[in-house]
Amino acid sequence: MSLKKGQVINLEIESTAFKGKGIAKHDGIAVFVPGTAPGDTVEARIVRKKKKFREAKVLEILDPSPIRITPTCSHASTCGGCTWQHIPYEKQLEFKEQHVRDHMERIAGLDPDIVQTIIGCDRSLYYRNKMEYSFGTRRWLSDEEIQADKFVDDSGFAAGLHAPGRYDKILNLRECHLQDPISYRLLDFVRNYCKEHSIPAFDTHEKTGFMRHLVIRTSHHTDDLMVNFVTYKDDADIIQPLANALQENFPEITTIINNINDQPNPTAVGRYENVIYGPGYIVDNIGQHSFKIDANAFFQTNTRQAEKLYSVAKEYADLKSGSKLFDLYCGVGTLTLFMADSVEKAVGIELVDVAIKNAKFNARENSVENTEFVLGDMKDTFNEPFLEKYGRPDCIITDPPRSGMHPDVVQQLSDLAVDTLVYVSCNPSTMARDLKELKNNYHIEQVQPVDMFPQTYHIETVARCTEKVST
Structure with missing residues (x-):
C-alpha cells in the first residue's frame, strides 16, 4: 500500500536517523518521525511523500518506549533547540x-x-556559552491552540527561537536550559521592556520594526557576560535607555553591543556595530591560553x-x-x-x-x-x-x-x-x-x-x- 500525504497510520519506531528523527518501516518504506524514540509506538500523519521515504508527524504516543523520559523543558516537543530531551543522555x-x-x-x-x-x-544542560534569540511579530502556536475551536491571535511581540523550519514564526520561550539561567532571564527582561515601551519587533514580511535578535555570550573561565542587540535601525534613543535598564538590573553584564543589520538577510550579524558599554568583547580560556571574543567572532x-x-x-x-x-x-x-x-x-x-x-x-x-x-x-x-x-x-x-x-x-x-x-x-x-x-x-x-x-x-x-x- 502506497503511503499518501495526509494518511494516518500506526508506526513502531525502530531506530534513529541523523538529524534526530525516529525511523519506522511501513510496507518496506522508511518513515522518518521527529520527536520519537526507538521503542515508541505512535499514531502519525504522513506530511511529506518522497520517492524512497516518507516523513510523518506524531499525533499521539500510543505506547511509549522504555527509554523515553520526561523532558526538562516544557518547550521540548515544539522547539528546534533540543530535539532529544525525551531520550536519556547515555542513549543519546x-x-x-x-x-x-x-x-x-x-x-x-x-x-x-x-x-x-x-x-x-x-x-547535559546549561553547557552553551552563546545563545542567539530572535524577535518577531508572529508567534508559533501550540498544538493545543491550533486544535482549539476558537480563534487564537498569533500576532504581537514574540521573543525566543524560530519554530523548526519557519523563518517567520517565533516560539515565545517561557524557559530555556541550554545556557546559564541568566540567559533566559535577560531574554525575558528585554521582551517585557520592549512591550512596555512599545519597541516593535522586526517584521520579516513588511521589513519594518526594530528588534531582530538578542545574542548572549557567557565565559566559562571568567565572569564576562556580553549582551548583543541586533536591530534593524541605528537608534541610540531606543538602545541606550534599554542598555541602562539592563545594567541596573543585571550588574553581571560586562559589555553591551548593538549590531545594526539593515539588510534583508536574517542573520544576527550586523553590517556594522556600536559598543554601548564595556570593552566590546569577552575573554575566555581554552587550555593555557586566553581568547578575546568579539560579538561576531x-x-x-x-x-x-x-x-x-x-x-x-x-x-x-x-x-x-x-x-x-x-x-x-x-x-x-x-x-x-x-x-x-x-x-x-x-x-x-x-x-x-x-x-x-x-x-x-x-x-x-x-x-x-x-x-x-x-x-x-x-x-x-x-x-x-x-x-x-x-x-x-x-x-x-x-x-x-x-x-x-x-x-x-x-x-x-x-x-x-x-x-x-x-x-x-x-x-x-x-x-x-x-x-x-x-x-x-x-x-x-x-x-x-x-x-x-x-x-x-x-x-x-x-x-x-x-x-x-x-x-
Whole structure:
C-alpha cells in the first residue's frame, strides 16, 4: 500500500536517523518521525511523500518506549533547540556514535571500526556559552491552540527561537536550559521592556520594526557576560535607555553591543556595530591560553568540551618540535594557539576579518610569537602561491563549517599529501564525503566523536589521516 500525504497510520519506531528523527518501516518504506524514540509506538500523519521515504508527524504516543523520559523543558516537543530531551543522555551518546559509524561506512566507504568510543559531556544542560534569540511579530502556536475551536491571535511581540523550519514564526520561550539561567532571564527582561515601551519587533514580511535578535555570550573561565542587540535601525534613543535598564538590573553584564543589520538577510550579524558599554568583547580560556571574543567572532559553543576536542586533535596531530603547522578555517585562533607550543611555526587561515583580528590579538596577549594569521577565502587562498610563501607544512588541521570543505580545498589537500592531516568537523556526513576523496592519498586511521551538543543530534568528530607512502 502506497503511503499518501495526509494518511494516518500506526508506526513502531525502530531506530534513529541523523538529524534526530525516529525511523519506522511501513510496507518496506522508511518513515522518518521527529520527536520519537526507538521503542515508541505512535499514531502519525504522513506530511511529506518522497520517492524512497516518507516523513510523518506524531499525533499521539500510543505506547511509549522504555527509554523515553520526561523532558526538562516544557518547550521540548515544539522547539528546534533540543530535539532529544525525551531520550536519556547515555542513549543519546550511543545513537550519535552509531550515526558517525554509519556515515563513515555508507558515505566514505571506510571500516566503521575506525570510529572510537564517543567522548561524552560532563554537563547535559546549561553547557552553551552563546545563545542567539530572535524577535518577531508572529508567534508559533501550540498544538493545543491550533486544535482549539476558537480563534487564537498569533500576532504581537514574540521573543525566543524560530519554530523548526519557519523563518517567520517565533516560539515565545517561557524557559530555556541550554545556557546559564541568566540567559533566559535577560531574554525575558528585554521582551517585557520592549512591550512596555512599545519597541516593535522586526517584521520579516513588511521589513519594518526594530528588534531582530538578542545574542548572549557567557565565559566559562571568567565572569564576562556580553549582551548583543541586533536591530534593524541605528537608534541610540531606543538602545541606550534599554542598555541602562539592563545594567541596573543585571550588574553581571560586562559589555553591551548593538549590531545594526539593515539588510534583508536574517542573520544576527550586523553590517556594522556600536559598543554601548564595556570593552566590546569577552575573554575566555581554552587550555593555557586566553581568547578575546568579539560579538561576531566564532568560538566553540561548549568551552569545557572544546578543551577535550582540542586535546584529541593535538594527540592526532602528533606534532614534533621544528615542524610546521597550517590551521585551515582557524577562527579566532583557538586551535592554532593550542598547538603552537609544539611546533616551530603555525599559520592560520580564515575568511572572517574580525576573527583574524581577534586571532592576532590573542597571539599577542598570550605572548605566542611563532604564529601568523592570513585573511582569505580558503579555496582562493590555500594554493600554490601560499605554499611558496609559507612553505610545505608537516601537519594540517582543518576545521571547516558544517558544509565541509570546498572541492578545490579537498583536491589541494589530496595533492599535497602532508605527513599528517587532522580533520575536525561539526557535521560527520560532510566529513565523510570529504574523507571519501582524501582516502585516495591518505590512510584514515581513526575517527573520534566528541559530543559538544547534548540534547541535540549534533556531534563533533576528529579524524586522523596520514600520508600513504608509495611502495
